[in-house]
Amino acid sequence: MTEAADQTAPSPRTTVRRGANRAVYAPDDVKTILDAGLVAHVGVQTPDGPLVLPMAYGRDEATLYLHGAAANHLLGTGSGHEICATVTHVDGLVMARTPFHNSMNYRSVVVRGFATKIVDKAEKLRALKIITDHVVENWDLGREVSDIDEKKTLVLEMPLAEASAKVRAGDPIDEPDDMAGPWWAGVVPIETRFGTPYPAADLTGTNPVPDGYVSLDGTVI
Ligand SMILES: Cc1cc2nc3c(=O)[nH]c(=O)nc-3n(C[C@H](O)[C@H](O)[C@H](O)COP(=O)(O)OP(=O)(O)OC[C@H]3O[C@@H](n4cnc5c(N)ncnc54)[C@H](O)[C@@H]3O)c2cc1C
Known part of the structure; x- marks a missing residue:
């Protein structure tokens, strides 16, 4: 992971202000965190107020892709507007000598940008393959997508240009006066893995x- 000091935020609004030492802006690091995730929390401004929903996603070098039903409310509302997509991994619970300094180890990415509906059929199918294969790589292994499937689906793209990551790893950070106390301090790791x-x-x-x-x-099913 590239050191925060060696990086520049892509824009003022994606500059991490609180805990800036945990900021990561290097595009390769941001993409690594995106590639390790399955769900983005996608935020839009609706006439009823802000709405954030979990969604699958995929990405290529410069673009994040989202998909849903043609009638999807969140994607339909977000199309042609600024949206925000956040991906989070929680890697551990950090227990400090005082609960005040408890924390979590995490990797998160926030992507902000303008969402555009993909209308070109070939581009749409390419984006759907990217999303599908990011989640479970079977685009080329299942039944071919029909024209009806394609028409029933709405796909949005947003640039990855304005993306920031924030990463915390390691031990709790306690106050010097608490270090000699009897309290337990450490990390409870969290592992996410595929089952059989x-x-x-x-x-x-x-x-x-x-x-x-x-x-x-190694079990054969
Ligand atoms: C792990 C995961 C992955 C998903 N991936 C996708 C995806 O790739 N594409 C996709 O279209 N949808 C996905 N969904 C479902 C998605 O979260 C929405 O439910 C769905 O897109 C419908 O959106 P809408 O705006 O049309 O919902 P509407 O039915 O119009 O939402 C109306 C209201 O229902 C409530 N609501 C809607 N969705 C949820 C929810 N997930 N949880 C709790 N309350 C909710 C909210 O209050 C919302 O304001 C995923 C959900 C999960 C949990």
Whole structure:
């Protein structure tokens, strides 16, 4: 991870002010955090007030992609406007000598920018493949997407140009006067991992589990 001091925020509004030492702006680091996530919390301003909903996403070098039903309220409202997408990983619970200094170890990315509906069919299908394969790599392994599927789907793109990351790792930071006290201090790590894939109850197809999704412990299903 690139040191905060060696980086420049892409814009004033994406400059981390609180805890600036935890800021990460290097595009490769931002992308690594995005690639490790599955869900973005996407925020839009609606006539009823702010709305933030969880959504799958995908990205290429310069763009973040979101998709939903053609009638999707959040995406429809966000299209043609500024939106915000946030991806968060919680890596550990940090217990300090005083709860006042408890914290979490985390990696998070905030992307801010203008959302545009993709209308070109080829571009839309490319974006859908990117989103699909980011979550579970089976775009080329399942039934081909039909014209009806494509028409039923709304896809938005937003630039990755204005993205910031914030990362906390390591031990609690306690006050010097508390260091000699009896209180426990440390980190409870949080691990997220894939389990063993299992077949749908009504599965009759004979294709194997796609590569990369075979049980991590080597179990053959
Ligand atoms: C892990 C995860 C991944 C998802 N990925 C996608 C995706 O890639 N694309 C997609 O379109 N949708 C996805 N969803 C569902 C998404 O969060 C919305 O429910 C959905 O997009 C409908 O949005 P809408 O604005 O049309 O909802 P509406 O039905 O118009 O929302 C009306 C109201 O319902 C409530 N509501 C809506 N969604 C949720 C929710 N998820 N949880 C609690 N309350 C809610 C809110 O109060 C909202 O104001 C995902 C959800 C989860 C949990």
